[in-house]
Amino acid sequence: MKVNVSFDQSDFNKADLKVVAAYTNKNADGIQHTLSSKEIMDEMKALKISKNFIAKEGTQLLFNLSDGSSVLAIGMGKKTTAKAEQIRRSIANAYKAIKGELYNSVAFDMASFNAVNKLDITTALTKEALILTAYDFNKYQAKQNKNSFKAITLFVNDKKVKRSLEKKLVEVQNLAESVCYTRDLVNEAPNILHSEEYAKRIEKDVKANLKGVKVKIMGKPELKKENMNLFLSVNAGSNYGPRLVHLTYTPKKVTKNTKHIAMVGKGLTFDTGGYSLKPGASMMGMKFDMGGSATVYGAFRAAVLNNSPYKITLILGMTDNAVNEKATMPDSVVKGRNGTTVEILNTDAEGRLVLADCLDYACDQGPDYIIDAATLTGACLVALGSEVCAVLGNDQKWIDSIKKSAKDQDEYMWQLPIIDEWRGQMKSHIADLRNIGTKKFAGTATAAAFLENFIKNDVKWAHLDIAGVCDSQSHLPYCPEKGGSGLIVRTLANLLS
Ligand code: BES
Ligand code: MN
Ligand code: ZN
Numbered sequence: 001m002k003v004n005v006s007f008d009q010s011d012f013n014k015a016d017l018k019v020v021a022a023y024t025n026k027n028a029d030g031i032q033h034t035l036s037s038k039e040i041m042d043e044m045k046a047l048k049i050s051k052n053f054i055a056k057e058g059t060q061l062l063f064n065l066s067d068g069s070s071v072l073a074i075g076m077g078k079k080t081t082a083k084a085e086q087i088r089r090s091i092a093n094a095y096k097a098i099k100g101e102l103y104n105s106v107a108f109d110m111a112s113f114n115a116v117n118k119l120d121i122t123t124a125l126t127k128e129a130l131i132l133t134a135y136d137f138n139k140y141q142a143k144q145n146k147n148s149f150k151a152i153t154l155f156v157n158d159k160k161v162k163r164s165l166e167k168k169l170v171e172v173q174n175l176a177e178s179v180c181y182t183r184d185l186v187n188e189a190p191n192i193l194h195s196e197e198y199a200k201r202i203e204k205d206v207k208a209n210l211k212g213v214k215v216k217i218m219g220k221p222e223l224k225k226e227n228m229n230l231f232l233s234v235n236a237g238s239n240y241g242p243r244l245v246h247l248t249y250t251p252k253k254v255t256k257n258t259k260h261i262a263m264v265g266k267g268l269t270f271d272t273g274g275y276s277l278k279p280g281a282s283m284m285g286m287k288f289d290m291g292g293s294a295t296v297y298g299a300f301r302a303a304v305l306n307n308s309p310y311k312i313t314l315i316l317g318m319t320d321n322a323v324n325e326k327a328t329m330p331d332s333v334v335k336g337r338n339g340t341t342v343e344i345l346n347t348d349a350e351g352r353l354v355l356a357d358c359l360d361y362a363c364d365q366g367p368d369y370i371i372d373a374a375t376l377t378g379a380c381l382v383a384l385g386s387e388v389c390a391v392l393g394n395d396q397k398w399i400d401s402i403k404k405s406a407k408d409q410d411e412y413m414w415q416l417p418i419i420d421e422w423r424g425q426m427k428s429h430i431a432d433l434r435n436i437g438t439k440k441f442a443g444t445a446t447a448a449a450f451l452e453n454f455i456k457n458d459v460k461w462a463h464l465d466i467a468g469v470c471d472s473q474s475h476l477p478y479c480p481e482k483g484g485s486g487l488i489v490r491t492l493a494n495l496l497s
Contacts, residue, residue: 237327
């Protein structure tokens, strides 16, 4: 589906379906909705049902005009309180209401949705919401859902915004398509997207779409040379080689003030738990355990396409966590890249082992800031549900800027603390660290207390646990009902812009 923008009123007038926003602001006749188009409003008033339509958020009214075309009025609530997220959600609901219908042409009246009072932003948000909502992962289904219409027109009644809008539309398309790219990766089956294939796919996408980005891919021999034994210990039982994908983006203009940000992602293409095997029901869905890497890649992709001013290093640690006779046994002691020894008491706490070596490697690339993303702990779901992303780290200013970026993008993020008692829980009797805490609580924070040991050179570090938000649980109308949500890509891409 294409999303076109038109400044020509006749493109709106001739559309089979006109989508307009309606607000609860009362007007003179006591009718509890207001539309910006007087012509449509007049015809709407003549309808008997019109008196009953209170344009609260979440309501919709479909009716016909005398010229034979149709109108879908989308309830938005009070005009004064509408926010960006409300536009995203309303547009998503509008799209869902019409997607299976037979209209030849559909046009949205952007002025009517312009509750944030910035017509260019409203139009860009609409395009973003349409791309995010139209997403479908159906490549393995014989019968594919087809949209009846090929394009949607966004009618903008003010040519003054044309220049600023053009730039915003390109940026939002890069962003939304990158969110969908992340979803595609997360949704792929683990027998297809194993570590070797995953690395190839990223390399192919970089070569095709991200001009100027340097690619380095490391396999088992290179990881051995780098002493990344914690990472390798997770891969020990696997049929597929481990992959460390290292991408570097350098902006066109670099000065001594150019900040260097490294992002690190957990890329477990499947997590059986290893010898500490997960029960069947908990193992289901563990293809999404590469979601952290897919999320930071999506953000990197959008940032590069939108010419980020930062130098960005991306490190993706890819393997599955499988079991065979070579798999790592619980009680093993393994020395990581930074020389720290770890007693691996539970092979299901594998993500932190991969991240540990990747974080140490990332620090050596000389970044000012590091952010990692991982589907790291089930405890994160217990604490924050499937709606809120956890953030922890060693630098409050860095964490605050990430939280602000999440807020700007209407994505939920909440900070959890790392306290000395939890740091203490990660000390081992026979090695420097153990890979699980001594108590069953605070699992998200003890995991972060473990990771903290692999940050060096005073790099400012933040960790995102996306175990809850990565898999869509249908609380957002612009996310798929099931499967990869693509959440947090927007927060990170915004951070890098
Ligand atoms: N990938 C899982 C985390 C996870 C579990 C995400 C459930 C989403 C839903 C991770 O590798 C894991 O297994 N973590 C363990 C850690 C424990 C052994 C300390 C967990 O959360 O149970
Ligand atoms: Mn695990
Ligand atoms: Zn895992």
